[in-house]
Amino acid sequence: MYQELYDHIRRYVPLSAEEESVLASNLSHRVLKKKEHLLTAGQVCHANYFIVKGCLRLYIMTESGHEQTVQFAIENWWMSDYNTLGTSRITHVNIQSVENTEIVVLDATLQEYVFTRIPQLERYFRLVLQRAYAAAIMRAQYMLEMREEERYRHFSSAFPGFIQRIPQYMLASYLGFTPEFLSKIRAKKDA
Amino acid sequence: MYQELYDHIRRYVPLSAEEESVLASNLSHRVLKKKEHLLTAGQVCHANYFIVKGCLRLYIMTESGHEQTVQFAIENWWMSDYNTLGTSRITHVNIQSVENTEIVVLDATLQEYVFTRIPQLERYFRLVLQRAYAAAIMRAQYMLEMREEERYRHFSSAFPGFIQRIPQYMLASYLGFTPEFLSKIRAKKDA
DNA sequence: CGCGACGTTGATTTGCCTCAACGATTGTGG
DNA sequence: CCACAATCGTTGAGGCAAATCAACGTCGCG
Numbered sequence: 259m260y261q262e263l264y265d266h267i268r269r270y271v272p273l274s275a276e277e278e279s280v281l282a283s284n285l286s287h288r289v290l291k292k293k294e295h296l297l298t299a300g301q302v303c304h305a306n307y308f309i310v311k312g313c314l315r316l317y318i319m320t321e322s323g324h325e326q327t328v329q330f331a332i333e334n335w336w337m338s339d340y341n342t343l344g345t346s347r348i349t350h351v352n353i354q355s356v357e358n359t360e361i362v363v364l365d366a367t368l369q370e371y372v373f374t375r376i377p378q379l380e381r382y383f384r385l386v387l388q389r390a391y392a393a394a395i396m397r398a399q400y401m402l403e404m405r406e407e408e409r410y411r412h413f414s415s416a417f418p419g420f421i422q423r424i425p426q427y428m429l430a431s432y433l434g435f436t437p438e439f440l441s442k443i444r445a446k447k448d449a
Numbered sequence: 450m451y452q453e454l455y456d457h458i459r460r461y462v463p464l465s466a467e468e469e470s471v472l473a474s475n476l477s478h479r480v481l482k483k484k485e486h487l488l489t490a491g492q493v494c495h496a497n498y499f500i501v502k503g504c505l506r507l508y509i510m511t512e513s514g515h516e517q518t519v520q521f522a523i524e525n526w527w528m529s530d531y532n533t534l535g536t537s538r539i540t541h542v543n544i545q546s547v548e549n550t551e552i553v554v555l556d557a558t559l560q561e562y563v564f565t566r567i568p569q570l571e572r573y574f575r576l577v578l579q580r581a582y583a584a585a586i587m588r589a590q591y592m593l594e595m596r597e598e599e600r601y602r603h604f605s606s607a608f609p610g611f612i613q614r615i616p617q618y619m620l621a622s623y624l625g626f627t628p629e630f631l632s633k634i635r636a637k638k639d640a
Numbered sequence: 641c642g643c644g645a646c647g648t649t650g651a652t653t654t655g656c657c658t659c660a661a662c663g664a665t666t667g668t669g670g
Numbered sequence: 671c672c673a674c675a676a677t678c679g680t681t682g683a684g685g686c687a688a689a690t691c692a693a694c695g696t697c698g699c700g
Contacts, residue, residue: 316586318590318594320594326590326593326594328586328589328590328593329586329589340579340580340582340583340586341583341586341587373572377568377571380568380571380572380575381564381571381575383575384571384572384574384575384578387575387578387579387582388531388578389531390582391531391578391581391582391585392531392532394582394585394586394589395507395519395520395531395532395585396532397589398519398520398585398588398589398592399509399517399519401589401592401625402517402519402622402623402625403509403511403517405687405688406687406688407687407688425645425646425647426646426647427645427646427647431593432593434592434593435688435689436688436689436690437646437647437648438647438648438649438688438689438690438691439687439688439689440647441647441648441649442648442649442688444648445648445649596655597655597656598655616677616678616679617678617679618677618678618679626656626657627656627657627658628678628679628680629656629657629658629659629679629680629681630655630656630657631679632679632680632681633656633680633681635680636680636681
């Protein structure tokens, strides 16, 4: 149980068998079918989610009424609405599974308790967040320096195989252009 | 000395006078003139920088040879190249002061030592990074959902006053368009 | 089988870029 | 302290990349 998470934590900090069990009693496990919602705009976000297997996406509804994918998360990444997590404010984002997905749920208040019992986890999350932040900055950089087509080519070479796991309209949205345009890019150079 | 930083830390975690002095002996202070470089592509990034007063920007040189501003940081924010900080890899980014700026420098290796002496700082940085990450995600969202002109209007209403502190060409670059276009936006609706 | 979701393709439009020339402002050295 | 250069901002003409809109093909699923 939770083995993938333990392994991930051990990449960053030591974790004893005893600590594993403290952690285990504060976690829960959840299985999501494809396209199932984990969080919907208007709700309060209570937990941090670790992906064991599968893929989540975070999206918002734009004023013009279409879904704008803001983030993807795959195996060994955490996802949540960090803007409101730990507060009682409602979220404006939606989190949904892209494919059948298995996650570990760490409730925000339990997380605080776990930190008191396993102080090294504070370090683990600091390191995880530093990586995530660095990745977000890199993404901002790519959005700024590359044109649409270049972004697609860069993304597909950086994450080969991932392309086949997600519908094209979600990828187009994430990369900041239209599905029609993505279709035209592929028609051009896939040959 | 370092009072602004102590105050900022105390927004998140307790900090005793004794811990202040442990911290102090591992920090240094630096004053930068406008446009001075703190980090240049090709160097190794050794430290994390806390802004006491002033403004830094992080930028890269694009293939076409122009400066692409990726981030700004102002009072009470930390800035560094988190992609390489703590490693011996060279950086590809530049960090430069926008105006006369005063910073606190926390060396990466000393930071590790300080964490062993003041474990609560691990928590402080976790919380700071969580906020920074949340802000970076919000920014990605704005880049995706808004058109160029809307981004400018949103930015200038979200950070009134900041506009006057930075040259327009840096702001245009940060927002993802050309200085000429920014000039045209302003001409349109400032009247 | 038929419907809805997804992807493709083409015609047209448009928002923003590029390029170029011209002001305004700053700062620096004689 | 002025002159000049360099930097920064403005304005306009023209071009192009990507959006929009619309129609059609295809696949999976109830």
